[in-house]
Amino acid sequence: MIELEHVSKVYRTGDIELRALDDVSLRIDDGDLVAIMGPSGSGKSTMMNILGCLDVPSSGTYRLDGVDVGGLSDNRLADIRLEKIGFVFQSFNLLPRTSAIRNVELPMVYAGIKNRRGRAQRALARVGLGDRTHHQPNELSGGQQQRVAVARALVTDPSMILADEPTGNLDTASTVDVMTLFVELHEAGRTVVLITHEPEVAEFAKRVITLRDGRVVEDVRR
């Protein structure tokens, strides 16, 4: 369960004050498939950083599974990201020169989980890459790399999979592949939050939240 209450994020550069998020309140239930949309500069990236616990709100509260993330230290935030959030980035962000399976194992390394091989293997099979485990990122297509990233995101069983423009660097066929994967994860009961500016991607979502100038201007359930 994700709860934002009157969340604002203000960036200051010298005398200029930029209100990237302005008094946003919303709730995302477990198991939902949500797209957060908006043109560039609408506060999407800030939203993503705050939802992903990469940054904290300037004011207001953000509760993830009941935990108020606001006043936590860097290390506690890292723990929450490790436990509760699986990231999928636009540019895949796999470790270079590192095999797919080692990339998928990475969060388990930091979580101190033993017997990682089997779990990583199953996660890769889940995204349809059971036969590509020892390929390095540069030996995989964009769609395959993004599926490795999805496997990495779901391998630790997080509360939420947070995807930032996950199809931004993919062709149409791969986009459909990856989005189908998200829909499957959603149908299996996972919370998936997509940040995107592409309407065709948002079409896969059950709920579309539109941001403009840091405010929620539309919140539609389909």
Next chain:
Amino acid sequence: MTVWESARIALRGLRGNTLRSALTMLGIIIGVAAVIILVAFGNGLQRFVADAFGPLANQIQIGKDQGGVGAKDLTDADVRALRDTARAPAIGTVSASVAGSAQLQLAGGGSYRTGISGVEADYLDVSNRELLVGSFFDDRQATGKAKVVVLGPNPVASLFGGQAGEALGRDVRIGRTSFQVVGVLAPNGQQDDVAVMPLGAARSYLLGGGDVVDSVTVRAVSTDAVPQAVEQATAILDQRHGIRDAEDRDFTVTALQSLLDQSSQVLSFVTIFVAAVAGISLVVGSIGVANIMLVTVTERTREIGIRKAIGARRRAILQQFLIEAMVLTGIGGVIGILLGIGISAVAGIVLPQAIPDFPPPSVSVGSVVLAFGVSLLIGLLAGGFPANRAARMRPIDALRHQ
């Protein structure tokens, strides 16, 4: 995350940049090897000196102080007093000698001027020498002014073409008296230009001087007893020569031990100094490591961002880069140690063949442990700053880095 896990990640990071890692290590390798080799040479030299002079450690030399006005000579009576074990319990053996020089002449024609030592029968023992051939004169010959002589290597070289066996049994004219050669001394590099004969014979036929003794070699009963022996010998001679004030002494008492201590101290200073110079290359090597780690951290900013976004704590990142630096310097240290030991071993075989009597280097365990410890410490220090920088990066900034 465990240290083992970090080490695996670090090794993979280093393997990703083999040439750079190797070049960075080279600085550490050379520094560590240089320290080990130079300390080994210093140790070899120290051991050589200790082996050569160690047996002399309980020796005390007593001689006349040439500068003293109205100084009394050392005499046979002095020697007898020093031999009194009741008064000098710390003194083991006492051996008197006289010295001078004379012309040696061979019946066949050759002649050679050399130093003459008139000594007692325990000369070999006292001066820590050995015979090449023949035998030394015994106590009876020594006191009985026997006309026998033991030649040093130099006169043998000059008169007998270096053939020790040739010299044995031959008659040599020294001064106006004919002496039979009964033995030849093995060289010791210091007192090879000498002809050794019984004390009484040297006095009677060559040097004169009545009961005067030029020098007395005293051996303490043990190395530990050297200070007491010096004290007792000094007290006996003070009394016999009527000395009240130490400044008026007409004799000198010198323990070789103190000379040995001084020389080994000087040698260890030299060793430390040379090792410190070699240590400078280790410092330069460590700057190289720090430099490469800074570059690595900058290059891998994005990787750091990914790791932090996924949930790596600061400590995990710090650990990863610290261990990477320490693996770099640790492997460099091990290679440097192997290289240093190898070169020392090869030098120990080759150099004594090329240069006779060259003391073979001896690798000290201490220098190996120290070199390895220092290389790990370098990794810790040189890697610390870049690693800390990596650990403090904010994931959103690091991820944005191209």
